Amino acid sequence: MIVRLDHVGVATGDPQGAGDLLAALGLSLGESGNAETYGVSCDFWQAAKGGGAVELVAPLDEEAAISRRLADHGPGLYHVAFEVDDVAAELERLRGLGWVPVDREPQPGARPGMWVAFVYAKRPAGLLVELVEYRRTEPATDAS
Template identity: 65%
Template sequence: MIIGLDHVGLATADPAGAGSLLALLGLSLEDQGTAADYGVECEFWTPAKGGPTVELVSPRDDDTAVNGRLARKEQGLYHVAFEVDHLEGELDRLGREGFVLVDQEPRAGARSGMRVAFLYARRPAGLLIELVEYRRPDVPS
């Protein structure tokens, strides 16, 4: 089941500049990490009153999907991420509903305990969606 909106991902080749913009808007850098399977560096910026974060996604490697996107389009909205309670179950369900699975299996995300999988909704929005599940240390796998 989808629990809620986790974050909105922005693709950028200039994370320092984009971070400065987010700071001017009142967001604070909460967390950062590497999603090695995707070849990207990520920063998570949080609004003052909490809630969903803004993730800055920048290429770490030359042959990443983010690099391809930055080469084709301007920087900006990359994906919308929803937290789920059972990643494999939602990936299977949404695949049956016609979403295009970018990831057939979950992968490690950029945050500690984060597992992710991407899928694509061609119609009506042409939107890349990330499903996110957090494995809490006190919860068995």
């Protein structure tokens, strides 16, 4: 089940410049980290009263999928992320509704304890959605 809006992801090749833009809007840099599975650095910016964050997503190298996205479309809105209570279950639920899974299973995110999976709805919105679950420990793996 979706719990809340977690963040909005913005693709950028210039995280310093984009950070300056967010700072001018009054946001503050909260957390930063890398999502190695995706080859990206992530800076999470927050408003003073909280709420969902703005995540600046930048490639760590030219092989990252976001590098191709930046080359094809330039910087801008990349995804909308929702916190869910069970990322694997939500991934399966949306798959059953016709969403296209980008990830077969949840992957480590850029924040401690963060597990994510991306799904895509080409129609009617061309929307990339990140499902986010925060866990205290790593998920159990299937031993079979």
